[in-house]
Amino acid sequence: RMAQNGTTENGVTGANGDGSPPMPFPQPVKVQEIRHTKIFINNEWHTSLKGKTFQTFNPATGVKICEVEEADKADVDKAVKAARAASQRGSPWRRMDVSSRGRLLHKLADLMERDRALLAAGFPPGVVNIVPGFGPTAGAAIARHMGIDKVAFTGSTKVGQLIKEAAAKSNLKRVTLELGGKNPCIVFADSDLQLAVEETQKGAFFNQGQCCTAASRVFVEEQVYEEFVRRSVESAKSIVIGDPLDPRTSHGPQIDQKQFDKILELIDSGKKEGAKLECGGVAMEDTGLYIQPTVFSHVKDHMRIAKEEIFGPVQCIFRFKSQQEAIERANSTEYGLASAVFTRNLDRALSVSAALETGTVWVNCYNALHAQAPFGGYKMSGNGREL
CATH class of the missing domain: 3.40.605.10 (Aldehyde Dehydrogenase; Chain A, domain 1)
Structure with a gap:
């Protein structure tokens, strides 16, 4: 669970x-x-x-x-x-x-x-x-x-908009919308780097990235950037891909052909726009809708893979220099569902958490959910709260 x-x-x-x-x-x-x-x-x-x-x-x-x-x-x-x-x-x-x-x-x-x-x-x-x-x-x-246990998350902002429009025409129905996200993680140089690698990858690749809380944007402080990328690639290559009905498998197929094609098209756009494909990025040769866990480094904020919700196994790693820069870039999105901060400095963890425009901010962990804590998004990530 x-x-x-x-x-x-x-x-x-x-x-x-x-x-x-x-x-x-x-x-x-x-x-x-x-x-x-x-x-x-x-x-x-x-x-x-x-x-x-x-x-x-x-x-x-x-x-x-x-x-x-x-x-x-x-x-x-x-x-x-x-x-x-x-x-x-x-x-x-x-x-x-x-x-x-x-x-x-x-x-x-x-x-x-x-x-x-x-x-x-x-x-x-x-x-x-x-x-x-x-x-x-x-x-x-x-x-x-x-x-209490979020097993899988699905969310479409477009569908949510249609639901709100329909509700507005129908006796002021109360609607809670838990929609998509382009969720940022900020990794500071003073963090436990291996923990940050493990948690951000769990966030990026859980359920093959088909998760509205997917950790799809990882901002890493420049002093530890290259080491973080190296460890992330090593970790991604160790993921077990196989039959989803076998409990030893940790990475299965995408949900359908349409989503499979969309993910590969976005991966191709990342390569064309200049991001560095560190590993993965291709479909498995066997039957089925399998895409290898994919890691991009040197991602820039203007790229499609940095702006669009991929809903697939793609981790995008960005470089940043200052805390304020990381906050501004993390907030520079139409979404606001979840985020994470990795640091050993409690004051920094609290101040950055307060500045991030997301419904949930995790500190030194990812996808840690409590029944007792509200869950939901801001901006185009929805309205209302669950749990």
């Missing part, structure tokens, strides 16, 4: 944090028979009213998995009608007391625990521990099971 209680656990020990025995490391997941491809409404499976379906493919092999029923407006209306009925006085859900609802949530948690390896298939090692142990109160069920 990822960053529960401010730490990142790799899943090998399965430490639960409560003294209980570690969970066994899961075996490679077998692709199971697809049983449910219909639309789930009111506790029943339905076919699309217009008969629409869409194909879904395994990005590791390119093989078609199945066809899934595609909901249209009429199907959504049916689902909304069922939800409204469930919330009316006298409905079975409204008549159910809190403890009974809690038991249902515990049952859901047990089922998630049972199938955790299958649910986490394709994510990096450690995400298999999706469901930690419950506390004694059922009231914590939703927060503990549905909120």
